[in-house]
Amino acid sequence: MKLELRGITKRFGPLVANDRISLTVEEGEIHGLLGENGAGKSTLMNVLYGLYQADEGEILLDGEATRFAGPGDAMAAGIGMVHQHFMLIPVFTVAENVMLGNESTGFAGTLNIDAARERVREISARFGFDLNPDALIETLPVGVQQRVEIIKALSRDAKVLVFDEPTAVLTPQETDELMAIMRQLKESGTSIVFISHKLREIRAVADRITVIRRGAVVGEASPTATNAELAALMVGRPVELTVHKDPAKPGADALVVRDLKVTDATGHVHLESISFAIATGEVLGVAGVQGNGQTELTEALLGLQAHVQGSVELDGHQLVGKSVRKVLESGVGFIPEDRQADGLVGGFTLAENLMLNRSHGKPFVRFGTIRRKALEAFASDKLVEYDVRASGIEATANQLSGGNQQKVVVARELSRDLRLLVAAQPTRGVDVGSIEFIHKQVVAARDSGVPVLLVSTELDEIAALSDRIMVLFRGKVVGIVPGDTPRETLGLMMAGERPEGIVA
Amino acid sequence: MSTTAKVPVPVTEDDIAESARRGALKAPIVLGIVTMLLSLLVGMKGREGDTSFRFAEPTDFFEIPEITVPSSPSLTLIVILLALCTVASAFLVSRGRRTPLWLVGLFAVLALTGFLCWAAAGETIPVIGLIGGSIALAVPLVFGALGGVLGERAGVVNIAIDGQLLFGAFAAAVFGTILGSPWGGLVAAMCAGALVALVLGFFAITYFVDQVIVGVVLNVLVIGLTSFLFVQLLAKDTEGLNSPVHFEEISIPGLAKIPVIGPVLFQQTMLVYIMYVAVFAVAWALYRTRWGLRVRAVGEHPKAADTVGIKVIRTRYTTLLIAGLIAGAGGATYTLVSVPQFGEELTDGAGYIALAAVIFGRWDPVRATLAALLFGFTKNLAGVLSVIGSPVPSQFMLMLPYVVTIIAVAGLVGRSRAPAADGIPYRKG
Numbered sequence: 016m017k018l019e020l021r022g023i024t025k026r027f028g029p030l031v032a033n034d035r036i037s038l039t040v041e042e043g044e045i046h047g048l049l050g051e052n053g054a055g056k057s058t059l060m061n062v063l064y065g066l067y068q069a070d071e072g073e074i075l076l077d078g079e080a081t082r083f084a085g086p087g088d089a090m091a092a093g094i095g096m097v098h099q100h101f102m103l104i105p106v107f108t109v110a111e112n113v114m115l116g117n118e119s120t121g122f123a124g125t126l127n128i129d130a131a132r133e134r135v136r137e138i139s140a141r142f143g144f145d146l147n148p149d150a151l152i153e154t155l156p157v158g159v160q161q162r163v164e165i166i167k168a169l170s171r172d173a174k175v176l177v178f179d180e181p182t183a184v185l186t187p188q189e190t191d192e193l194m195a196i197m198r199q200l201k202e203s204g205t206s207i208v209f210i211s212h213k214l215r216e217i218r219a220v221a222d223r224i225t226v227i228r229r230g231a232v233v234g235e236a237s238p239t240a241t242n243a244e245l246a247a248l249m250v251g252r253p254v255e256l257t258v259h260k261d262p263a264k265p266g267a268d269a270l271v272v273r274d275l276k277v278t279d280a281t282g283h284v285h286l287e288s289i290s291f292a293i294a295t296g297e298v299l300g301v302a303g304v305q306g307n308g309q310t311e312l313t314e315a316l317l318g319l320q321a322h323v324q325g326s327v328e329l330d331g332h333q334l335v336g337k338s339v340r341k342v343l344e345s346g347v348g349f350i351p352e353d354r355q356a357d358g359l360v361g362g363f364t365l366a367e368n369l370m371l372n373r374s375h376g377k378p379f380v381r382f383g384t385i386r387r388k389a390l391e392a393f394a395s396d397k398l399v400e401y402d403v404r405a406s407g408i409e410a411t412a413n414q415l416s417g418g419n420q421q422k423v424v425v426a427r428e429l430s431r432d433l434r435l436l437v438a439a440q441p442t443r444g445v446d447v448g449s450i451e452f453i454h455k456q457v458v459a460a461r462d463s464g465v466p467v468l469l470v471s472t473e474l475d476e477i478a479a480l481s482d483r484i485m486v487l488f489r490g491k492v493v494g495i496v497p498g499d500t501p502r503e504t505l506g507l508m509m510a511g512e513r514p515e516g517i518v519a
Numbered sequence: 520m521s522t523t524a525k526v527p528v529p530v531t532e533d534d535i536a537e538s539a540r541r542g543a544l545k546a547p548i549v550l551g552i553v554t555m556l557l558s559l560l561v562g563m564k565g566r567e568g569d570t571s572f573r574f575a576e577p578t579d580f581f582e583i584p585e586i587t588v589p590s591s592p593s594l595t596l597i598v599i600l601l602a603l604c605t606v607a608s609a610f611l612v613s614r615g616r617r618t619p620l621w622l623v624g625l626f627a628v629l630a631l632t633g634f635l636c637w638a639a640a641g642e643t644i645p646v647i648g649l650i651g652g653s654i655a656l657a658v659p660l661v662f663g664a665l666g667g668v669l670g671e672r673a674g675v676v677n678i679a680i681d682g683q684l685l686f687g688a689f690a691a692a693v694f695g696t697i698l699g700s701p702w703g704g705l706v707a708a709m710c711a712g713a714l715v716a717l718v719l720g721f722f723a724i725t726y727f728v729d730q731v732i733v734g735v736v737l738n739v740l741v742i743g744l745t746s747f748l749f750v751q752l753l754a755k756d757t758e759g760l761n762s763p764v765h766f767e768e769i770s771i772p773g774l775a776k777i778p779v780i781g782p783v784l785f786q787q788t789m790l791v792y793i794m795y796v797a798v799f800a801v802a803w804a805l806y807r808t809r810w811g812l813r814v815r816a817v818g819e820h821p822k823a824a825d826t827v828g829i830k831v832i833r834t835r836y837t838t839l840l841i842a843g844l845i846a847g848a849g850g851a852t853y854t855l856v857s858v859p860q861f862g863e864e865l866t867d868g869a870g871y872i873a874l875a876a877v878i879f880g881r882w883d884p885v886r887a888t889l890a891a892l893l894f895g896f897t898k899n900l901a902g903v904l905s906v907i908g909s910p911v912p913s914q915f916m917l918m919l920p921y922v923v924t925i926i927a928v929a930g931l932v933g934r935s936r937a938p939a940a941d942g943i944p945y946r947k948g
Contacts, residue, residue, distance in 0.1 A: 085830075086828050101823075102826045103820075105819070116828045125808055
């Protein structure tokens with residue numbers, strides 16, 4: 016089926032999320048939709064899927080204008096969507112999820128679960144998936160859950176399939192498998208819209224690429240375009256895709272972690288026998304697919320986890336069992352993975368956010384009272400130094416874009432005398448310009464002799480910044496390898512395999 | 520758009536085994552404590568005399584003879600058996616296995632028999648009256664719990680059960696009198712329950728107000744409203760407004776003559792038979808129909824339901840209204856069966872016990888019903904024992920249902936999980 020979007024405009028109050036976007040997807044084509052986080056890709060797809068109503072413009076399927084009042088209409092018209100955050104119910108079985116909203120029923124609305132099982136088996140067989148229709152979703156790995164999403168769409172005879180950032184939660188191997196599935200779908204005549212901000216993946220699989228920036232289409236490209244060309248189109252100016260850094264000059268080991276074990280309140284083990292060391296002036300990257308213990312690792316270092324065994328020594332001082340305040344006072348800077356939940360207080364001003372980790376005394380508090388003048392001077396300096404685009408230090412944090420919010424967090428953490436920097440997902444959901452800036456700051460911190468623990472699920476970021484890379488899988492260290500280890504090797508390690516010649 | 524939502528970690532067999540091991544320890548500990556308490560009764564307050572258990576009704580097909588046992592020796596024997604059960608449970612747990620349900624059931628029956636042997640020394644326990652009365656007392660709790668299960672499965676915490684019961688009781692009294700028919704009273708009660716549910720839905724679903732707060736406020740509002748109307752209208756004209764026609768007891772031919780079970784289950788009022796149907800209807804609808812699948816989906820992950828074309832808001836409203844109809848029927852039990860007429864604060868917090876039954880029953884209609892029956896039983900036990908004159912102070916016996924509620928909810932629920940979106944309003948986009 017041929018899909019055309021003509022002049023789609025969607026506004027949220029004063030914000031124009033989509034500005035007269037036009038897009039054509041031919042039958043049996045994989046169309047890449049490339050844009051930064053916040054460029055308006057997901058809004059556009061939600062309009063297409065009937066979750067939002069467009070303010071202007073129209074949607075044409077095989078040349079006929081259609082209107083979708085809700086997702087039900089869109090599905091009936093043959094549009095399927097594989098959502099970035101899976102729309103699956105964890106406590107339902109595969110068959111129940113697939114049939115939901117499209118149930119075949121018998122007498123008095125009785126569910127015909129056998130028909131749903133049969134449908135799952137039939138579609139799985141078509142694509143060579145090995146899927147048990149009665150498995151509960153929550154027991155399935157993320158990659159398999161995504162296949163359930165695909166089956167869900169196909170079971171409704173989707174002719175146009177939208178993949179919204181589908182690779183964010185996958186290992187490189189699973190990503191390759193997904194691309195194979197996409198090509199298979201294309202062969203069978205399905206049209207595909209592939210939304211991503213990852214240049215390499217878009218180029219690998221798309222037949223044509225549309226680039227959007229700030230809610231508007233800025234150009235079309237073919238997959239033969241170079242990364243640099245695409246990135247420039249996406250960002251609106253030439254960008255440096257590689258981080259310039261000198262070789263590390265590691266000193267003595269500063270952070271030494273031995274046999275770290277983290278469990279949660281129910282006794283579930285999240286991390287086990289984690290041992291590593293970071294020297295001064297060195298970046299240790301922690302690679303792994305989301306949810307393999309990275310969050311617990313950074314929180315354990317900071318003293319945010321309740322059940323921690325083993326030893327964490329910073330400059331010879333034990334950190335395990337210390338309060339968060341003591342850990343911070345021993346010189347640990349922390350960029351948390353979720354800036355909105357853990358990094359900032361949304362309703363506070365930038366000045367207030369900048370002193371959050373120094374609310375106990377000097378230099379901003381005297382006799383329990385905030386020293387306004389000192390704080391204002393400090394905050395104004397930092398906004399300039401860290402290139403934070405805001406109306407001023409009295410702006411609240413939630414008025415800022417993701418990139419500028421993150422720069423505030425980075426500014427706060429780096430403006431102390433650090434003995435260790437823990438950076439968790441420092442550039443997630445951040446625009447390319449800010450990514451460049453934050454990467455430079457991390458490298459600068461390293462060069463000034465601070466040991467850096469960098470956690471990221473983006474392999475590109477790990478490869479760009481790390482001097483050594485530690486790969487986590489299911490709460491264990493698969494191995495610690497040099498920073499120039501090939502992607503393929505890292506990909507295998509992220510799936511839990513340890514290639515020959517690598518020691519844990 | 521949230522770019523930082525956490526990816527759910529797959530639950531592995533190991534996780535389940537691990538948490539099961541920790542939960543499994545509770546069973547032998549609780550059994551041990553109960554055994555110790557009963558053995559204290561033997562040691563410190565042994566009682567002379569025999570205890571009789573009467574099982575028969577004159578109408579039965581055949582008569583089971585009365586069983587009479589000597590009080591103290593029986594209790595001693597039972598305590599020994601209880602200790603054995605506890606040891607067996609501890610042994611199984613030490614081997615990494617769970618205490619089987621039948622063992623817990625056996626233990627409960629034994630412990631109860633032992634306690635009755637002791638408490639009713641020198642007296643006769645009317646077993647049929649004890650169990651049959653429990654069902655009668657549990658009827659409003661069961662209806663309330665079913666309403667609670669439905670609401671919460673759709674994602675709306677129904678704290679207003681108590682208000683629905685009370686308003687239902689009030690409406691049943693007034694309309695049962697005016698219309699001169701218990702059926703008219705029942706329909707009015709159901710509508711009253713649905714009305715309370717509609718107000719709850721209006722604030723909780725449409726205006727995103729905190730559901731617990733709205734629910735509690737509604738309960739207080741209904742207490743105030745019914746008390747006001749009672750004093751102003753009903754108390755002044757009892758004849759014309761507060762003398763409802765009651766449901767008669769109906770014996771089901773044949774079934775009612777089965778010993779023990781017959782008089783307990785099949786010599787009841789129409790409302791009890793409606794309750795039987797309601798329990799199975801709700802369970803069937805929730806698990807076997809398209810409607811039920813959609814309700815559960817909306818309660819677990821409303822956004823996912825929305826993306827497959829299910830109307831979340833509408834589903835929540837209809838489910839909540841049905842829940843209100845059911846809970847309202849529970850309220851009718853008070854004024855159309857239990858008591859002659861409506862009185863202020865008639866429900867005595869039964870709605871909150873029904874809510875506990877929902878949690879104890881792990882949001883499952885059949886289990887919640889069983890939990891409600893358990894609460895009904897403890898309440899009736901308190902009544903029966905105070906009639907036959909037990910050595911336990913009556914105030915303490917009156918506490919029993921509430922103590923059992925707390926223990927049940929706090930200690931014995933085990934690995935239970937509320938619907939994921941329970942209590943969270945759905946905002947589109």
